[in-house]
Amino acid sequence: MSTETRSNADQRGWQAVIGLEIHAQLSTVSKLFSRAATAYGAEPNTQAALLDVALPGTLPVPNREAIRKAIQFGLAVQGTIAQHSVFARKNYFYPDLPKGYQISQYELPVVADGKIAVRVDDGRRIDVEIQRAHLEEDAGKSVHDAFHAETGIDLNRAGTPLLEIVSAPVMHSAAEAVAYMRTVHTLVRWLGICDGNMQEGSFRCDCNVSVRRDGETRLGTRTEIKNVNSFRFVEKSIEYEIERQIRALENGEAIVQETRLYDPTRHQTRPMRSKESADDYRYFPDPDLPPLAIATADIERERAALPELPQARRQRYIDGLGLPEADADQLCADRANADYFEAVLAAVPGQAKLCANWVLGEVAAGLNEAAIDIAAAPVSPAALSQLLQRLRDGSISGKIAKDVFAAMWQGEGSADAIIDARGLKQISDSGALGAAIDAVLADYPSQLDDYRKGNDKLLQFFVGQVMKRTKGQANPQQLNELLRQKLG
Amino acid sequence: MSLDHTAVRHIARLARLAVREDELESLRSDLERVLHLFDDLAAANVDNLTPLAHPHDQSLGLRDDRVGETDRSEELLALAPFSQGGYYLVPKVIE
Incomplete structure (x- = not known):
């Protein structure tokens, strides 16, 4: 305009x-x-x-x-x-x-x-x-x-x-x-x-x-x-x-x-x-x-004590961390925001984009909804980084991570505590996952028939059913592989 | 430098002084004499001097950023001609 x-x-x-x-x-x-x-x-x-x-x-x-x-x-x-x-x-x-x-x-x-x-x-x-x-x-x-x-x-x-x-x-x-x-x-x-x-x-x-x-x-x-x-x-x-x-x-x-x-x-x-x-x-x-x-x-004492300024930090995020300009702009719009991001990143090194996505996504949305500053965020950078570690090591999927984050935001405890208490740990055990897949295929014989006749779209249907059966805890990558094996 | 009545009225308005017409001439000549004094000062040779902002060659003392006042609003408001609800009241200012 x-x-x-x-x-x-x-x-x-x-x-x-x-x-x-x-x-x-x-x-x-x-x-x-x-x-x-x-x-x-x-x-x-x-x-x-x-x-x-x-x-x-x-x-x-x-x-x-x-x-x-x-x-x-x-x-x-x-x-x-x-x-x-x-x-x-x-x-x-x-x-x-x-x-x-x-x-x-x-x-x-x-x-x-x-x-x-x-x-x-x-x-x-x-x-x-x-x-x-x-x-x-x-x-x-x-x-x-x-x-x-x-x-x-x-x-x-x-x-x-x-x-x-x-x-x-x-x-x-x-x-x-x-x-x-x-x-x-x-x-x-x-x-x-x-x-x-x-x-x-x-x-x-x-x-x-x-x-x-x-x-x-x-x-x-x-x-x-x-x-x-x-x-x-x-x-x-x-x-x-x-x-x-x-x-x-x-x-x-x-x-x-x-x-x-x-x-x-x-x-x-x-x-x-x-x-x-x-x-x-x-x-x-x-x-x-x-x-x-x-x-x-x-004057020199003040000069020495100056923090890294927003422009410099923005440039470092782009050049040093490889973040997109838009992410760097948003993170550096506020020093507390940028500091929070860096504290998370310190515990999940090398995952700048993942950290930025979470700080600008889930955290920002939560702050917005509650109309509070990042300083008052109920999830600390350390707490968030634990969650991101679980996501990285495959313990939970991205979807489950969002649920766990919501629970953390509500004060239900640390990521690990919530994952344990709710039994959210991802099913990466091929035996358990294989059993769930077998059960689903047995439940839907006609769909299985259609699939074998060439209706590829049904693959997603089976993925969805297995996810439902495992309450979203199936490791998506592993599920895909196993399912293809069994269908192939 | 010389002054006319218009300048005197302007200065009076800036100082919020009500000056009667019959006072204008005596004020004008008084102020003009003051200005002549500045002309005399301006004639002095100051070529190699740095302008002073203050006659004393001293620098400003500073204080630490600490609150050291208590609420004395009641006493102070009582000094004003009009006050209400904790505010000083003045004639309506409209913008």
């Missing part, structure tokens, strides 16, 4: 230009500048300290962990970590910002000049330049519908650390923008710096969109779609905005530089309050906060 939009714009002689400002809440337990808790869902204003409500006389003291997480992100996108960076005040009036300014970073952000490789749905790979990532504090929340003539303000979120990740305007379709956002989403969760929970607003973005005639090198006037908190809404809102701008320009209208809101019920964007322009934010270095110095040793 998105590639269609892209080609629609292209075919009509227009190019869309998109840049994203992603806001990722850093997963610290306390706020960026105060010692109040950041936990989601607390009663309103119970996690707003004196500093967060902007009582005079309070002073900000930055959270070391938030800065570490910003450094980790910067290193993961091959950015430059500023050894000297500055917190600035961004001044504006809004009730959810009681100080009258947001502490942010302006001229000297902590991360600059990064980039990230993004795979778009249609298979293309694009490099997206990350101009900067800076630390800032989140604002509080306004509640509009719970009160009659007033707006309620909850300052629990005020001061939660945010990393604002600013891409260059280098994307040209909604599909590219969504693919980029997903890649960043995977990365921040992979690094463990943000929980990525979009419903709770931990990961959201502003989309800057403009269009220009093909071949034009100057950027068109842009609009900014504020606070979009789902991948689908990012896609839909950008698609809508591209169409709206092209239509306006084709009708001879000018695009007004403005902030717009996406309305998901109507699938359209509409203008928001006329926002103060960048000049009007009157940024200046915060006198309460001397410059932030980051020592080379600290």
Whole structure:
């Protein structure tokens, strides 16, 4: 659908230009500048300290962990970590910002000049330049519908650390923008710096969109779609905005530089309050906060501790383990997923594809159905690997393995315990299997006759009957061989 | 640098200050004098100096990521002109 939009714009002689400002809440337990808790869902204003409500006389003291997480992100996108960076005040009036300014970073952000490789749905790979990532504090929340003539303000979120990740305007379709956002989403969760929970607003973005005639090198006037908190809404809102701008320009209208809101019920964007322009934010270095110095040793320590990144791991799965790209993509969409897969594989070495099939198949289906994360999976990697070993050594068939897995998922015990308790061990003993085959052939003399007259299809019928008689425990390969022998 | 009344009104609006028409001229000339002071500063030769973000040559002290605040919402909400159900109430903000 998105590639269609892209080609629609292209075919009509227009190019869309998109840049994203992603806001990722850093997963610290306390706020960026105060010692109040950041936990989601607390009663309103119970996690707003004196500093967060902007009582005079309070002073900000930055959270070391938030800065570490910003450094980790910067290193993961091959950015430059500023050894000297500055917190600035961004001044504006809004009730959810009681100080009258947001502490942010302006001229000297902590991360600059990064980039990230993004795979778009249609298979293309694009490099997206990350101009900067800076630390800032989140604002509080306004509640509009719970009160009659007033707006309620909850300052629990005020001061939660945010990393604002600013891409260059280098994307040209909604599909590219969504693919980029997903890649960043995977990365921040992979690094463990943000929980990525979009419903709770931990990961959201502003989309800057403009269009220009093909071949034009100057950027068109842009609009900014504020606070979009789902991948689908990012896609839909950008698609809508591209169409709206092209239509306006084709009708001879000018695009007004403005902030717009996406309305998901109507699938359209509409203008928001006329926002103060960048000049009007009157940024200046915060006198309460001397410059932030980051020592080379600290940067190098973080670099050494970085985990293997999703791109690298994906490539290793393809090149080293021989997995198909689609499997590698799915496994590496989430670090816990990939770690689970590797833990299973460690106990069933050389069986990467088998392990991937089970992790992406039965395990993923179970997690989906129960709506839980892989960390909470009732079947551990060790437990699953025991099951896969039984499958490999021929103790059970693939079909029985699925039943055993379901029982394991229900908490009935280990694979071996379930196989024993239910007597599921595959019948590989040719004597027992031969007896079962003889019994079946004796039960169906007319089918046997037909088969001998040339109706080959009946072979499957006999296989099915033997399976039924052995309650699915016949070793399928051996059954086939023996049956052919007896029929032949 | 000189200022006109439009600029003064704009600055007042950004600061959410209600400025009467008859105050505009005196504010304008006060602000212009402040700006002239910056002109004087701008005349200084700073060719070989790195810009400072802070007058003190010190770097920022950091704290560990630990929660150290208790819930004081009752006290704080009591300071506000209006509150209800744990929320601060402000005039309706519509977007």
